[in-house]
Amino acid sequence: MTLEKEPIDRQNFIRARQYCTRARDGFRHLLSQTWPGGAARIVLPAYVGYSPLEGSGILDPLNQLEIPYSFYRVDEQLNIDLSSLENELERGEVFSVLAIHYFGGIQPEIAQAKALCERAGAVLVEDCCHCLDLQGQATGDTGDYALFSIHKVLPCDDGGILQRNRDAIDPGPLPASLRATALPTRLWRDALFDAIAERRVDNYHRLNAELRGIDGVTPFWPELPRGTAPLNFPLLIESVDRFDVYKRMRASGVGVVALYHTLVDAIDPGTFPKSHTISRKILNLPIHQDVKGEEAQSIGAALRSALAEVS
Numbered sequence: 001m002t003l004e005k006e007p008i009d010r011q012n013f014i015r016a017r018q019y020c021t022r023a024r025d026g027f028r029h030l031l032s033q034t035w036p037g038g039a040a041r042i043v044l045p046a047y048v049g050y051s052p053l054e055g056s057g058i059l060d061p062l063n064q065l066e067i068p069y070s071f072y073r074v075d076e077q078l079n080i081d082l083s084s085l086e087n088e089l090e091r092g093e094v095f096s097v098l099a100i101h102y103f104g105g106i107q108p109e110i111a112q113a114k115a116l117c118e119r120a121g122a123v124l125v126e127d128c129c130h131c132l133d134l135q136g137q138a139t140g141d142t143g144d145y146a147l148f149s150i151h152k153v154l155p156c157d158d159g160g161i162l163q164r165n166r167d168a169i170d171p172g173p174l175p176a177s178l179r180a181t182a183l184p185t186r187l188w189r190d191a192l193f194d195a196i197a198e199r200r201v202d203n204y205h206r207l208n209a210e211l212r213g214i215d216g217v218t219p220f221w222p223e224l225p226r227g228t229a230p231l232n233f234p235l236l237i238e239s240v241d242r243f244d245v246y247k248r249m250r251a252s253g254v255g256v257v258a259l260y261h262t263l264v265d266a267i268d269p270g271t272f273p274k275s276h277t278i279s280r281k282i283l284n285l286p287i288h289q290d291v292k293g294e295e296a297q298s299i300g301a302a303l304r305s306a307l308a309e310v311s
């Protein structure tokens with residue numbers, strides 16, 4: 001027996017992460033190394049956005065590499081429709097499946113999705129681009145690979161992570177041009193994620209209380225899913241044009257976004273009506289760590305006056 005006095009195994013209890021320029025670049029690298037070619041396709045959730053300015057973080061790498069794809073259905077909370085995923089897997093030629101934890105809400109079916117993938121011989125890529133990096137919560141540890149987007153949750157302009165889990169095929173080192181710079185890497189390693197999550201959850205509840213009683217808007221989640229550190233406060237604008245509300249809130253200084261106001265063309269409204277309903281109504285209010293609790297009131301007031309102006 002040889003027992004070292006200190007640990008020497010660099011794979012033991014240490015995540016295999018590569019810090020990249022953006023999540024989409026890590027995704028492209030992964031796909032370029034793992035796609036078997038031909039008709040082998042990746043199956044995506046039917047809620048993928050596009051904007052003329054930013055393109056599509058998910059579809060662009062696939063189009064660049066000319067990798068075929070198809071979609072599985074998601075429900076009203078953007079949760080995986082397991083029977084639709086199963087149908088897609090049964091059609092064959094699937095090498096990979098993408099699951100997205102939208103807005104930081106943990107996919108309740110992620111373990112079942114992983115089991116379906118295993119049965120079909122497909123690898124699961126877990127998209128944690130809207131998530132923090134919380135101890136014990138383990139977003140990113142179920143899939144064979146995981147992606148994180150540093151610039152979406154911490155104050156920097158770029159940065160992403162490609163994580164390989166367990167015995168998944170090693171995609172090899174990122175080309176030098178796709179490696180992250182020092183700032184996002186340092187921010188991610190030093191961030192107090194528990195405190196950031198606490199602030200975001202507190203802001204979520206405060207804003208939720210402000211929105212109670214406002215007609216024509218519905219929080220996207222009936223209740224904040226357990227363990228969720230929300231990226232933002234998603235809500236549905238039911239009664240008026242979402243874009244009118246968006247413009248007015250922007251004009252009043254509130255950094256709202258609409259994830260995703262436009263779905264990629266390949267998501268057909270006839271086949272995926274639930275996805276299109278969400279896309280038409282969604283508005284995401286800021287509740288990140290720089291938002292101070294008392295500012296929830298101002299956000300609520302801005303929404304009220306935007307709604308009053310457009311109705």
Ligand SMILES: Cc1ncc(COP(=O)(O)O)c(C=O)c1O
Pocket residue numbers: 022023024025056057058100127129130148149150151159160
């Ligand atoms: C769910 C999701 N995944 C991946 C990405 C891509 O992230 P990044 O901008 O770091 O490439 C985005 C945003 O574009 C996203 O919303």
